[in-house]
Amino acid sequence: MTIHTVATSPIAGQKPGTSGLRKKTPVFMGRHYLENFVQSIFDVVGAEGKTFVLGGDGRYFNDRAAQVILRMAAANGAARVIVGQGAILSTPAASHLIRLNKTDGGIIMSASHNPGGPDEDFGVKFNMANGGPAPEAVTEAMFERTKVLTGYRMLDAQDIDLGRVGRVQLGAMVVDVVDPVADYAALMETLFDFGAIRAMFQGGFRMRMDSMCAVTGPYAVEILERRLGAAAGTVVNKEPLPDFGGMHPDPNPTWAKGLMDEMMGPDAPDFGAASDGDGDRNMVVGRGIYVSPSDSLAVLAANAHLAPGYAKGLAGVARSMPTSAAVDRVAEALGIASFETPTGWKFFGNLLDAGRATLCGEESFGTGSDHVREKDGLWAVLLWLNILAVRKQSVAEILAEHWARFGRNYYSRHDFEAVASDRADAMMAALRGALAGLKGQVFEGMTVSGADDFAYTDPVDGSVSEKQGVRVMFSDGSRFVLRLSGTGTEGATLRLYLERYAAGPAGLNLDPQEALAPVIRAAHGIARIAGFTGRETPDVVT
Incomplete structure (x- = not known):
């Protein structure tokens, strides 16, 4: 079996979101696309002598992508890959296998809750040795690597049988096909x-x-x-x-x-x-x-x-x-x-x-x-x-x-899907620009007690994450949050989160949308959602 270095060039837009890289399936199936991203993963985390877990949710292209990733893992010097039978592993099961076997991480093929099929969504993400998703510093390094990649390593080998539990050899690498459910x-x-x-x-x-x-x-x-x-x-x-x-x-x-x-x-x-x-x-x-x-x-x-x-x-x-x-x-x-x-x-x-x-x-x-x-x-x-x-x-x-x-925290999320990205970005920019002047203003009978763009300082490692969502809080404990989701593959998904607290004992059994109506109206007015996006009604209410 021969290892080849296949010449390639950077492909724009391979930036992982909150849960890896997600794109339409035809994009992932395009020439060099999957291979470039996987090589960038191995270049950042290193593969020589390491053990990884591999599996996915079974969506379209899952089986073919698994064979490609296995051959690339072998070409990059990995010692062993534990893969779910049929290339199937739930995301939590993959996390458990990483931790149980003390591996060096794992590659999960999934676009989570997004639709699957030849014209729908596919995704790839890397989980670290603790079983959790790669942190921002690692995914950013992967993205930077995609910008300069000139070649990827591939083992010249036939597909292996992933339908049978057991150990097989792929070049110098061991592949253990395991029952995805048992552990x-x-x-x-x-x-x-x-x-x-x-x-x-x-x-x-x-x-x-x-x-x-x-x-x-x-x-x-x-x-x-x-x-x-x-x-x-x-x-x-x-x-x-x-x-x-x-x-x-x-x-x-x-x-x-x-x-x-x-x-x-x-x-x-x-x-x-x-x-x-x-x-x-x-x-x-x-x-x-x-x-x-x-x-x-x-x-x-x-x-x-x-x-x-x-x-x-x-x-x-x-x-x-x-x-x-x-x-x-x-x-x-x-x-x-x-x-x-x-x-x-x-x-x-x-x-x-x-x-x-x-x-x-x-x-x-x-x-x-x-x-x-x-x-x-x-x-x-x-x-x-x-x-x-x-x-x-x-x-x-x-x-x-x-x-x-x-007490009861009435709560709902309104999703406006496939919004034109430029309009969504303009709306968020305008809202951020207005935050400083909102405190003390009254909307729908509620007084704004604070408004900010949420930033987080990790209490363990001190890392800082900024611009994580715009919050507008009211003095009665109500609030709304607006952010753009990183899990979609087409346009932007605008998420509006709404909350209102009822201490009880009265008012604990209202319909949530009824209880939240004043907050909904205030959010639409303050953010000018319809004016920027042309949308007044969300696509999904949860």
């Missing part, structure tokens, strides 16, 4: 009371898990149906498909409408859940009641001690800045630290590694703990099941008691 399922058994959950299912508890034709299907079937005894058919849309069955694999009320309709129907199961393309996000629904991600994080923090893996309590909690402050109130009651970080799971890594936080969450349907260094959709579902099994209450009853104790 992850074993980890879950150490964290949760499988006996109590199994007894709950045996007692007639009914659940619906929508895996959205994405990667969690095999994981959910193995854990929920086989190990926990949920009825056959509990997991729907369980087969990972290259185009996710034509679905948008984003677990929210808009894209998981079938699940929402069932859970709000007359014969709803006791509990419903969904996960996304690569398995790191979750949506939780009770019979007749939807649980917002912010509320879910708060409830999990308040009840985590009921699960064996967290019986000793939490060191602290962390949330992304746009996520509601509901979990902060829990942390205060528990006497533990709470942290507010920029959007992006990589910002939680230092806190988790330093033992300063145990649970973390984002409003974008991501929740996780220190068991891995990624958000973990199925983990969150299992923690909810553990809580339900111990408390022997419904989701609605648990939420009602939580709000009665802590």
Whole structure:
């Protein structure tokens, strides 16, 4: 087998976002595109003599990209690659394999919750030896490398059989093809009371898990149906498909409408859940009641001690800045630290590694703990099941008691998708320019108490991240946040986050959009969203 250096030239725009490099699949399939980016990864992190994990969510091009990456890893001197059978690994399972095997990192092929298919999205990201996404300094170095690359290394070899578990040789490199589910399922058994959950299912508890034709299907079937005894058919849309069955694999009320309709129907199961393309996000629904991600994080923090893996309590909690402050109130009651970080799971890594936080969450349907260094959709579902099994209450009853104790942070996110980038940038620039003059002004009967562009200083390593989202706060505790998302592949996605606190006991059971109406109007007026973007109505409301 011969190693070639293939001549290439820099390709513009290969800048990783909050979760790696994401582009349309035809872009990644273009000449040298995948290879240039992967070579830049290896040039920055080094490959000689190292061990990596490789896997993806099974979307279109996943299988072909895996073969390319393996040949490049061998050509760059890697000693070993652990790859999921069929090149499949959920993102949290990949993080666990990195940590379990003490590897030097891993490459994950996914565009997470973005659609998949020949004309949809693909992505590649690198996770560090701690199992978490590469920090900004590393991804920036990769981007800089893409600008000067003149060649990439490739082993001249045939495809290897990734469908069979076992060890094979690729040049001088060992490739271990592993069951993608087994190690992850074993980890879950150490964290949760499988006996109590199994007894709950045996007692007639009914659940619906929508895996959205994405990667969690095999994981959910193995854990929920086989190990926990949920009825056959509990997991729907369980087969990972290259185009996710034509679905948008984003677990929210808009894209998981079938699940929402069932859970709000007359014969709803006791509990419903969904996960996304690569398995790191979750949506939780009770019979007749939807649980917002912010509320879910708060409830999990308040009840985590009921699960064996967290019986000793939490060191602290962390949330992304746009996520509601509901979990902060829990942390205060528990006497533990709470942290507010920029959007992006990589910002939680230092806190988790330093033992300063145990649970973390984002409003974008991501929740996780220190068991891995990624958000973990199925983990969150299992923690909810553990809580339900111990408390022997419904989701609605648990939420009602939580709000009665802590008050309710009404919360919603409005997404304006595929906005012309120049218009979105102009709107954000104008808003930033107006921030200094907002304090003291009154909008919709609410007085602005502060406005800024969020900056974060990491309490562990002192690194600073600026311009992480514009915040406008009101004296009654309400606020809105505006930022441009880094997860889309077409135009800009403008995200508007809205929050209003009700202390109770009255006003705890309003429709969130009704409760937030004054904040919504104030946000549109202050930011002049319609004037800049031509949009008055969001594409997605969560």
